[in-house]
Amino acid sequence: MKLFTTQHRRLGVLYLLLSLAAVAIGTLLSLVMRIHRVWPDTPLPIIGLLKPEDYLALVTMHGTLMIFFVLTIAPQIGFASLVLPEQIGARSMAFPRLNAAAFWIAVTALLVLLTAFFVPKGAPIGGWTSYPPLSAIPAAGPGEGAGMDFWLVSIGLFCLSSWLAAVNILATILGERRAGMTWSRLPMTVWAWLVTSILTLLAFAVLLAAIVLLISDRHFGSSFFVPAGDLINGRIVGRGDGSPLLWLHLFWFFGHPEVYIAVLPGMGLATSLFANFGRRRVRGYPVMAAMLIAIGFLGLIVWGHHMFVSGMNPYAGTAFALTTMAIAVPSTVEVLGWLTMLWGGGLRFPTPMLFALGFLSFFIAGGLTGPILAQPALDSYLHNTFFVVAHFHMVMAMAGTFSLFAGIYYWFPLMTGRLMNETLGKLHFWLSIIGAWGTFFPMHFSGLAGEPRHYDRLTGPATSFSGIIANERGITSAALFLAAAQLIFLWNIFRSARRGRPAPPNPWQATTLEWAPEPPTRRIERGPYEYEIAVNEMIFTPQWESASKQE
Amino acid sequence: MPAVLLEALCIAQSHLWMPPDASLHGLAVDRLMRWNLIAICICFLVAHVWLILAVVRKKQRLKVQDNRGPRRQLLAAGVIAALCAMYLWMAVTAQHLWAQNRYAGPSLEAMQVEVVGEQFQWYFRYPGSDATFGSTRPALVNAAEGNPLGLNPRDPRSADDIVSSVLVLPAGREVDLRLRSLDVIHGLFIPSMRLKENAVPGLVLHVHFTPTTPGTYPILCSQVCGLGHARMQAILSVVSPAEFEAWLAARERARAKESGPTEPTAP
Numbered sequence: 001m002k003l004f005t006t007q008h009r010r011l012g013v014l015y016l017l018l019s020l021a022a023v024a025i026g027t028l029l030s031l032v033m034r035i036h037r038v039w040p041d042t043p044l045p046i047i048g049l050l051k052p053e054d055y056l057a058l059v060t061m062h063g064t065l066m067i068f069f070v071l072t073i074a075p076q077i078g079f080a081s082l083v084l085p086e087q088i089g090a091r092s093m094a095f096p097r098l099n100a101a102a103f104w105i106a107v108t109a110l111l112v113l114l115t116a117f118f119v120p121k122g123a124p125i126g127g128w129t130s131y132p133p134l135s136a137i138p139a140a141g142p143g144e145g146a147g148m149d150f151w152l153v154s155i156g157l158f159c160l161s162s163w164l165a166a167v168n169i170l171a172t173i174l175g176e177r178r179a180g181m182t183w184s185r186l187p188m189t190v191w192a193w194l195v196t197s198i199l200t201l202l203a204f205a206v207l208l209a210a211i212v213l214l215i216s217d218r219h220f221g222s223s224f225f226v227p228a229g230d231l232i233n234g235r236i237v238g239r240g241d242g243s244p245l246l247w248l249h250l251f252w253f254f255g256h257p258e259v260y261i262a263v264l265p266g267m268g269l270a271t272s273l274f275a276n277f278g279r280r281r282v283r284g285y286p287v288m289a290a291m292l293i294a295i296g297f298l299g300l301i302v303w304g305h306h307m308f309v310s311g312m313n314p315y316a317g318t319a320f321a322l323t324t325m326a327i328a329v330p331s332t333v334e335v336l337g338w339l340t341m342l343w344g345g346g347l348r349f350p351t352p353m354l355f356a357l358g359f360l361s362f363f364i365a366g367g368l369t370g371p372i373l374a375q376p377a378l379d380s381y382l383h384n385t386f387f388v389v390a391h392f393h394m395v396m397a398m399a400g401t402f403s404l405f406a407g408i409y410y411w412f413p414l415m416t417g418r419l420m421n422e423t424l425g426k427l428h429f430w431l432s433i434i435g436a437w438g439t440f441f442p443m444h445f446s447g448l449a450g451e452p453r454h455y456d457r458l459t460g461p462a463t464s465f466s467g468i469i470a471n472e473r474g475i476t477s478a479a480l481f482l483a484a485a486q487l488i489f490l491w492n493i494f495r496s497a498r499r500g501r502p503a504p505p506n507p508w509q510a511t512t513l514e515w516a517p518e519p520p521t522r523r524i525e526r527g528p529y530e531y532e533i534a535v536n537e538m539i540f541t542p543q544w545e546s547a548s549k550q551e
Numbered sequence: 552m553p554a555v556l557l558e559a560l561c562i563a564q565s566h567l568w569m570p571p572d573a574s575l576h577g578l579a580v581d582r583l584m585r586w587n588l589i590a591i592c593i594c595f596l597v598a599h600v601w602l603i604l605a606v607v608r609k610k611q612r613l614k615v616q617d618n619r620g621p622r623r624q625l626l627a628a629g630v631i632a633a634l635c636a637m638y639l640w641m642a643v644t645a646q647h648l649w650a651q652n653r654y655a656g657p658s659l660e661a662m663q664v665e666v667v668g669e670q671f672q673w674y675f676r677y678p679g680s681d682a683t684f685g686s687t688r689p690a691l692v693n694a695a696e697g698n699p700l701g702l703n704p705r706d707p708r709s710a711d712d713i714v715s716s717v718l719v720l721p722a723g724r725e726v727d728l729r730l731r732s733l734d735v736i737h738g739l740f741i742p743s744m745r746l747k748e749n750a751v752p753g754l755v756l757h758v759h760f761t762p763t764t765p766g767t768y769p770i771l772c773s774q775v776c777g778l779g780h781a782r783m784q785a786i787l788s789v790v791s792p793a794e795f796e797a798w799l800a801a802r803e804r805a806r807a808k809e810s811g812p813t814e815p816t817a818p
Contacts, residue, residue, distance in 0.1 A: 052782075125778060245751065314649065339598065463771065
């Protein structure tokens with residue numbers, strides 16, 4: 001495959017391959033963490049005995065890789081690059097060269113990030129949120145020197161890349177729609193990308209600003225985030241009188257919308273897949289689209305729920321708790337929309353549909369712990385415990401990843417002209433869903449028991465957490481199982497890409513335009529989900545058919 | 552059989568549940584947590600039963616008879632309204648508790664203790680007989696010479712300040728913690744007291760609570776603060792008021808002996 005290309009579908013594949021590389025590394029890191037947590041004194045092959053700072057470096061890099069390079073890239077620009085232009089009847093993205101530039105910036109960002117492992121004292125240890133002063137002062141810990149600089153440069157570049165990608169998506173949706181592709185004829189994925197690209201523009205701009213300020217604190221003598229008299233490692237480092245809380249506000253103003261950037265495209269895709277494999281229309285399409293917008297809008301004003309115990313004014317805690325609780329409403333409407341859509345029987349279950357159902361299961365399970373964590377009174381026990389880890393791995397990581405799998409199995413024919421192997425796909429789904437539930441569900445209980453995040457071992461000077469060791473071992477086994485199941489996926493991808501069954505035109509009998517046999521030449525006159533139910537018969541009208549054609 | 556089940560439940564409760572509450576406000580927190588978890592468990596189960604039924608249903612209804620439309624819409628609106636009512640109820644009850652715990656300051660009789668986090672140790676300072684914390688300066692911090700918090704020796708108010716590595720509190724008396732950090736952000740987490748608040752450099756934050764049950768409880772750091780984060784733990788020892796008085800008096804005597812010679816003579 002040509003590497004330097006401005007062709008959007010090829011770039012989509014390249015973006016997905018970039019995410020695949022990141023997710024592979026991120027998963028390996030998490031396995032080392034899981035094994036170390038339950039057998040902290042057992043040397044591991046190759047790496048040897050893990051030091052506490054090594055564990056924290058793994059946590060930081062795992063989170064950074066997964067959130068930025070997997071869950072931001074793949075569902076948004078990865079899939080959008082793959083199918084967005086076709087879905088709206090355009091010939092290409094609005095700015096093909098910008099798309100290529102954004103991709104290569106993202107590749108550079110990934111390489112810069114991984115370099116942090118190999119600099120003296122290794123990768124940063126402050127977690128993916130990089131709270132200062134730990135992240136502002138190199139002396140505050142190993143990895144906070146050169147490693148942290150690499151992290152900052154990498155994420156700075158990543159902001160730029162995402163920003164360019166979002167500009168491109170937005171311009172494509174707003175300006176490149178084919179005649180007749182009205183707002184009510186957009187596939188739900190396009191609505192999702194519209195919202196995420198706006199969120200990206202707003203959120204990543206703020207993150208980039210925060211990163212520039214932090215770099216300035218580290219190298220140019222400013223003191224945005226370091227308070228006066230801050231004493232690190234026996235030396236007073238605070239120059240001016242900055243505020244660590246400022247970083248938290250800037251970071252979470254980005255960090256919360258980021259979650260929706262990761263999961264909204266999955267919501268759009270699930271809607272499309274439920275319609276397709278249920279052969280039914282999307283009831284309440286305008287409501288479903290409006291709820292995506294509502295989630296995106298509310299997502300911008302809830303960042304303070306990450307800060308209930310940060311020292312933020314308790315009144316602000318109340319305000320953020322209420323806006324956060326409000327998000328439950330559009331999310332509930334979406335979930336009820338899907339559940340009613342699925343009712344009625346006669347669903348078909350090819351692999352993409354299975355993964356879309358898996359997405360829904362995790363979205364419900366992870367979503368429901370949201371209202372609990374949105375309550376400051378409960379969060380002041382649960383904050384930064386494994387309950388939170390369980391929550392966001394369910395609702396963002398697993399729901400996100402399952403929607404990615406759904407998309408890859410679904411759109412694979414567009415990438416390679418072949419279908420993925422269904423038997424392996426179904427095996428992959430069942431092993432993954434068992435492994436994922438086994439990994440992340442028990443984490444709720446470790447969290448309720450009070451186990452904090454970022455602990456490299458359970459036993460400490462004042463506590464042993466001996467009661468949760470069995471639980472933790474179970475989690476580790478399930479995580480190994482889950483990771484092993486992904487080998488089936490990798491094998492399936494690489495084998496099907498070369499030897500898979502050639503895909504017939506429109507293999508899923510879909511209605512949206514990416515499956516049109518040739519680019520449409522006339523006005524679009526149909527909605528995105530014109531499926532009908534009939535006995536032993538597929539009745540559906542693709543968007544590329546004209547309105548006058550008899551059904 | 553029920554006995555076995557009950558036992559299993561107890562084991563599960565002791566380890567995979569919150570540790571027993573030992574604070575006054577914790578009762579309400581636990582009650583809220585329990586009801587919330589039950590509520591979301593029910594929602595979770597209903598949604599998944601629905602999902603599984605939808606998946607296994609073979610028969611597909613043909614499009615014809617759709618006179619149930621309005622009734623369905625009403626049902627859907629009812630479900631949404633019920634769930635919204637649940638969220639509203641969650642928000643209101645939780646805010647009520649949050650307001651109780653955090654809006655108002657401690658009572659005037661609350662005992663004052665300062666909690667200082669530094670990489671990777673918690674220190675607890677009692678104001679001593681003058682009931683006032685002496686001033687501190689970062690430049691004076693020197694743990695090796697016995698001044699981990701940088702108490703100012705020229706300040707007479709700090710001469711009787713007691714610095715402890717164990718948080719000793721009398722049961723039944725409200726305590727007002729004055730939370731600081733010398734270096735990076737730490738998180739004070741006392742699971743049994745249902746209490747968590749960050750210690751942020753540059754800020755002095757206050758949290759208050761009343762320990763009720765004598766015992767020994769772990770204090771953890773809940774905000775990643777560097778390589779020693781997981782070992783940054785301390786002990787909270789809740790004792791009877793009489794034992795507390797005895798402990799405090801002993802520490803005050805020891806403190807007077809040690810700072811006696813260097814103490815500037817008060818006029």
